Structures are given as C-alpha cells and as structure tokens.
Amino acid sequence: MPQLCKGNRELIKEINHNLVLNLIKSRGPISRTEIAQLSGLSPATVSGITADLIASSLVQETGEGEATRGRRRVLLELNPSAGFVVGIKVMEQAVASALTDLDAQVRHHRRTPLTASHGRPVDFEAVLPAIVAAVEATIAESGVERSQVLGVGVGMAGLVDGEAGICRYSPYFGWRNVRVGERLAECLGLPVYLENDVNTLTVAEQWFGYGHGRDHFVVVTVGRGIGAGIVVNGQFYRGALGGAGELGHITLQADGPLCPCGKRGCLEALAADPAVVSSARAAMAAGTPTALAEPLTLEGVVAAAQAGDELARQVLASAGRWLGIGISALVNLLNPQLVIVGGEGVAAGPWRLDPMRRAIAEHAYTGLAEGLEIIVEPSGDETWARGAACVVLGELFKPPVHRRSGPENVFPQ
Numbered sequence: 001m002p003q004l005c006k007g008n009r010e011l012i013k014e015i016n017h018n019l020v021l022n023l024i025k026s027r028g029p030i031s032r033t034e035i036a037q038l039s040g041l042s043p044a045t046v047s048g049i050t051a052d053l054i055a056s057s058l059v060q061e062t063g064e065g066e067a068t069r070g071r072r073r074v075l076l077e078l079n080p081s082a083g084f085v086v087g088i089k090v091m092e093q094a095v096a097s098a099l100t101d102l103d104a105q106v107r108h109h110r111r112t113p114l115t116a117s118h119g120r121p122v123d124f125e126a127v128l129p130a131i132v133a134a135v136e137a138t139i140a141e142s143g144v145e146r147s148q149v150l151g152v153g154v155g156m157a158g159l160v161d162g163e164a165g166i167c168r169y170s171p172y173f174g175w176r177n178v179r180v181g182e183r184l185a186e187c188l189g190l191p192v193y194l195e196n197d198v199n200t201l202t203v204a205e206q207w208f209g210y211g212h213g214r215d216h217f218v219v220v221t222v223g224r225g226i227g228a229g230i231v232v233n234g235q236f237y238r239g240a241l242g243g244a245g246e247l248g249h250i251t252l253q254a255d256g257p258l259c260p261c262g263k264r265g266c267l268e269a270l271a272a273d274p275a276v277v278s279s280a281r282a283a284m285a286a287g288t289p290t291a292l293a294e295p296l297t298l299e300g301v302v303a304a305a306q307a308g309d310e311l312a313r314q315v316l317a318s319a320g321r322w323l324g325i326g327i328s329a330l331v332n333l334l335n336p337q338l339v340i341v342g343g344e345g346v347a348a349g350p351w352r353l354d355p356m357r358r359a360i361a362e363h364a365y366t367g368l369a370e371g372l373e374i375i376v377e378p379s380g381d382e383t384w385a386r387g388a389a390c391v392v393l394g395e396l397f398k399p400p401v402h403r404r405s406g407p408e409n410v411f412p413q
Contacts, residue, residue, distance in 0.1 A: 011400065014400045015399055015400060016039075016045065016049060017052065017053070018397070018398075018399050019039050019041070019399075020035055020039060020041070020049045020050065020053065021053060021058065021059070021078075021397070022397055023035050023038055023039060024053070024059055024077060024078055025078045025397065028062075028076060028077035029062050029063065029075035029076065029077045030075060031073035031074065031075055031076070032046050032047060032073070032074070032076065033073060034073075035076075050076060054076075056082070057079055057082045058078065058082045058083075059076050059077070059078060059079060060076070060077060060078075060079040061075065061076060062075050062076070062077045078102060078103065079102070080101040080102045080103040080105065081101055082102060083101075083102055083148055083149075084099055084100065084107065084142070084144050084148050085099070085100055085150050085151050085152070085153065085389045085393055085396075086098070086100075086135055086138055086139060086149060086151075086152045086153070087100065087152070087153040087385045087386055087387065087388030087389025087390065087391070087392070088131065088135060088138075088152065088153070088154050088155070088385055088388055089154075089155045089200070089381070089384040089385050089387075089388055090127075090131060090154065090155070090156040091114070091157075091172070092114070092172040092173075093114055094111050094113050094114055095111070095112040095114060095130065095131055096109070096110075096111050096381035096382070096384055097109060097110055097111075097112065097134050097135060097137075097138040097385050098138070098382055098385035098386050098388075098389055099138050099139060099142040099149075099389070100386060100389040100390075100393070102393065102396075103208075104204065104207070104208045104386060104389065104390055104393055106382060106385075106386055107144065108138060108141055108142035108143075108144075109138070109381070109382045109386075110134070110137060110138055110141065111381055112133065112134035112137065114127065114130055120174070121173065121175075122173045122174065122175075124175055124178045124180065124183070125183075128183060128184070128187065131154075131184065132184065132187045132188060135152055135184075135188060136188075149190060150190075150191070150396065151190055151191040151192065151193060151392040151396075152184065152188060152190050152191070152192045152193070152392065153192075153193050153195065153200065153387075153388035153390070153391035153392040154180065154181065154184065154192060154193070154194045154195070155196065155197035155199070155200035155384060155385075155387060155388035155391070156170065156180075156194075156196070156197055157170065157196070157197050157225060157227075158170040158171050158172070158175075158196070159241065159242065159243045160194060160195060160196040160199075160242050161194075161241055162193065162194055162196070162199070162238060162242050162391075163238070163242070164181075165179060165181025165182055165192065165193070165194045166178065166179055166180065166181070167194070168241060168242065168243075171225075171260065171261070181193065181194040191392070193391045195391045196227070196242065196245070197221075197384060197387070197388075198221050198227035198228060198245060199229045199236070199238070199245065199391075200384070200387035200388045200391050201221065201229060201342060201379065201383070201384070201387040202218075202219040202229025202230070202231065202236060203229075203387065203390050203394045204386060204387040204390035205219055205229075205340055206231055206236060206394070207390055207394050207397065208390060209340075209377075210338065210340055210375050210377070211231060211338065211340065214231070214337055214338050215231070215232075215233055215234040216231065216233070216334065216335065216337045216338075217231050217336045217337055217339070217340065218230050218231070218330050218336050218339055218340070219339075219340045219341075219342060220247060220327055220330070220339060220340070220341050220342070220343075221341075221342050221343035221345075222271065222272060222323060222341065222342075222343045222344075222345035222346065223272065223273055223343040223344040223345045223379075224273055224274060224344075225248050225268050225272055226247055226248030226267055226268045226272050226323070227245055227246065227248055228245040228247040228330060229245055230244055230245055230334065236394075247267060247326055247329075247330065248267050248268030248272065248326075249261055249263070249266045249267070250267050250329060251263065251264075251265045251266060252265055252266070252267050252322060252325060253270060256269060256270060257269040257270065257275070260274075267322060267323070267325075267326040270319070270322040271319045271320070271322040271323040271326065272319075272345070273298045273344070273345050275319055276298055276301055276315050276316060276319045276348075276352075277297065277298060279315040279318060279319070280292055280301055280311060280312065280315045281294075281296055283311055283314075283315065289310075289311070290304070290309055290310070290311035291304055291307070291312075292304050292311060298345070298347075298348065299347075301315060301316060301348075302316070302347065302349065302351065305351045306351075312351075313351055316348055316351040316352045316355075317351060317355040318355075319348075320348075320352035320353060320354065320355035320356040321355045321356070321358075321359045322359075323352070323356045323359070324357065324358065324359025324360045324362075324363070325359050325363050327339060327356070327360050328359065328360045328369075329363075331360065331364045331365075331368050331369060331372065332368060335368055336372070337371075337372070337373065338372070338374075338375065339360075339372065339373070339374045339375070340375045340376075340377055341353070341356070341374065341375070341376050341377070342376070342377045342378065342379040342383075343379050344378070344379060344380070346376050346378050346379075347378060353376060360372075360374070
C-alpha cells in the first residue's frame with residue numbers, strides 16, 4: 001500500500017479538522033458521537049480533533065445532551081469570541097467598518113469620512129492612510145485585543161479580482177490594477193481579503209444568511225448602482241476576472257439614457273437610484289404636475305409617493321419594472337432557487353418593489369419563476385461592512401483545498 005507523504009497527511013488532517021469545525025459551527029451544540037456519525041470519522045479521530053479545537057479555544061463544551069446507555073453526552077459549540085475579523089466598505093465619501101466575532105455578530109462599527117472624489121481620479125496612496133486609520137480605530141474602539149484579530153475583509157464597487165487582491169477598475173476613484181489587498185496587508189500586518197462589495201453580501205448570505213444551505217441563489221443590490229452576486233451549485237462564482245455579476249451594465253434599451261459607464265441604455269441608467277431622480281427631474285422640466293421640488297433625492301421621491309404624488313409613483317414604478325426585467329434575465333440564465341434583493345434602494349418599498357416582482361413573473365421563462373423565492377433585505381453601512389467581514393470568515397471556514405492563495409489557516413493553533 002503506498003505511503004502518504006507528510007504533505008498529504010497534513011492536508012488530510014487539516015481537512016478533517018475543517019470538517020469537524022464546520023459541523024460544530026452549523027449543528028452545534030452537538031456531541032462527539034453525533035460528529036462521528038455525520039462525518040464518517042472514527043470516534044477516536046473526532047476526540048483528538050475536538051481536543052485540539054478546545055485547546056485552541058475555537059470550540060467550547062456547553063452542557064450535556066440526552067443520555068445514551070446511561071451516559072450523558074457532553075455538547076460542543078463554536079466559541080464566537082475565539083477570534084475577530086474586521087470588514088470595511090470603501091465608498092466615495094467614507095469608509096464603513098465593523099468588527100465581528102466568529103458568528104458574524106457585529107461588536108463595533110463606525111463610519112470614517114473620506115475626502116469626496118466627486119468622480120475625479122484619486123491616487124490610492126492618498127486614500128490608503130485613511131483606510132488604515134479606519135481599521136485601526138475600529139479595533140481600538142471595540143475593546144478587542146489586536147492579537148485576536150484574524151484578518152480584514154475589504155469590499156468596494158467596481159471590477160475586483162478577489163483572488164489576486166487587485167482592484168482592476170474603480171468607477172468612483174478611477175483606480176486601475178491597484179494592489180489594494182497587498183498594500184493594506186503591508187500597512188496593517190494582517191491578512192487582507194479584497195472583494196467586490198456586492199459579492200461581500202453574497203458571501204455573508206451564503207455562510208450566515210438566507211442563502212445558507214442553498215445551492216443556487218443570487219443577491220441583487222440596488223442603490224447608486226446595481227450589481228449581482230452569484231452562487232451556482234453551492235459555489236460562489238466570480239468569473240474569469242472577478243467581474244461576474246455586473247447586472248447593472250446589461251443593455252436593455254439600445255438608445256436609452258446615458259449610463260455613468262459611458263454606454264447607453266444600461267439597467268443602471270434605467271433603474272438605479274440616480275435614474276429615479278433623473279426621470280423625475282426630466283418630467284418636472286417637461287411640465288408634469290407634481291409636488292416634487294429641488295433638491296431632488298430618492299428619499300424625497302419616496303416621501304412624495306407615500307403622500308399620493310402621481311409622478312413620484314410613476315418614476316418609482318418604472319425603475320422597479322426595469323429592475324424586474326433585469327432580474328428576470330438572471331432567472332432565465334441561472335434558474336436560482338432564491339433571489340435576495342438588497343441595497344439602500346429597497347427603502348423605496350412597494351412603489352418600486354411590487355412592479356419589480358410583477359416584471360420578474362412576466363418576463364421569466366415559463367416555469368422558472370414558479371417556486372422562486374424573493375426576499376427583500378435592506379442594506380446600510382453596517383450591513384455592507386459586516387458583509388466584508390464575512391469574506392474573511394468564509395475563508396476561515398472553507399475546506400483548505402478551496403481557500404484562496406495566501407495564509408493557509410489564520411485560525412489560532
């Protein structure tokens with residue numbers, strides 16, 4: 001019988017540790033006997049692994065289960081305070097940050113202002129100190145020892161190559177091929193994982209939210225822009241360059257309004273929050289009766305719709321219909337079980353979301369919308385930052401063969 005080399009033995013050991021840890025995380029409180037039954041590992045192997053996990057403080061004993069043959073089973077659960085991670089979302093005018101425990105529960109969050117770029121290119125090195133300061137302040141204010149912080153997740157809009165830690169293109173800062181992850185790791189002395197901001201929410205849903213246990217689902221966010229995160233066959237899908245999910249830039253109207261990307265008729269130009277405001281402003285300029293007045297904001301349009309203003313209701317319904325048409329394209333392409341719609345723009349409520357739902361049902365291919373679950377989940381600064389933190393947690397709980405290149409295991413040993 002061929003002998004396993006040391007590297008193979010170590011890999012198998014790490015895989016088994018990961019299997020046991022994930023069973024405790026997802027099924028806990030759980031007994032060692034149940035772990036052995038579910039994992040297929042021997043009771044002796046399970047005992048050895050759980051002893052290691054308890055010694056490292058990742059797992060803790062918590063009471064006793066039902067008696068079996070006269071003996072009560074000691075139950076195990078994840079110790080959420082064994083380590084902490086920081087998540088940040090880098091926005092045009094601010095950095096939203098949050099520190100979470102291993103259960104993705106936010107222990108502290110803050111918002112750090114940035115000098116607004118106003119669409120003009122900004123050198124990354126000029127912004128870097130403010131991002132580093134935001135992370136350090138989040139850790140210091142949380143009261144958590146810095147040695148307990150296992151890593152930092154960074155979410156940002158644009159074309160992001162998460163595997164390489166490179167921002168290929170930032171529409172807000174004008175960055176191209178910037179090694180954001182590498183530079184932040186150098187400054188912070190911590191592992192840093194970079195991801196597109198919509199993808200961070202998708203990872204959070206996959207590991208800790210509505211998408212947990214779902215093999216096929218998409219997350220669609222609507223706000224200043226529109227994006228999508230995709231999970232297929234239980235695997236998060238990034239695409240060749242990390243650009244999968246640019247839903248906002250599918251062309252729906254060839255000669256439609258100009259999009260910030262420079263093209264015309266994109267979904268984003270028809271359905272995002274700025275599109276609602278632009279449509280209302282154009283109608284006002286054309287003399288359409290309305291109670292709306294400058295300065296126009298999405299919040300103002302929603303308030304007017306709630307007060308009965310017909311124009312406000314029309315522009316929200318139009319944006320919702322276009323959004324639904326765009327989502328129906330995802331339904332036709334991917335046939336998901338679940339669509340989670342989030343972002344600041346869902347605050348528009350039924351005036352936007354009811355037309356969205358009707359459009360999905362109308363434009364999805366026959367049968368594909370039947371049984372499709374649609375969940376609306378608002379997203380604010382804390383939610384975005386927590387999503388970025390979940391990118392780190394997702395890497396920690398992944399089987400070693402599926403982790404990104406970089407630190408093999410940042411859990412304490």
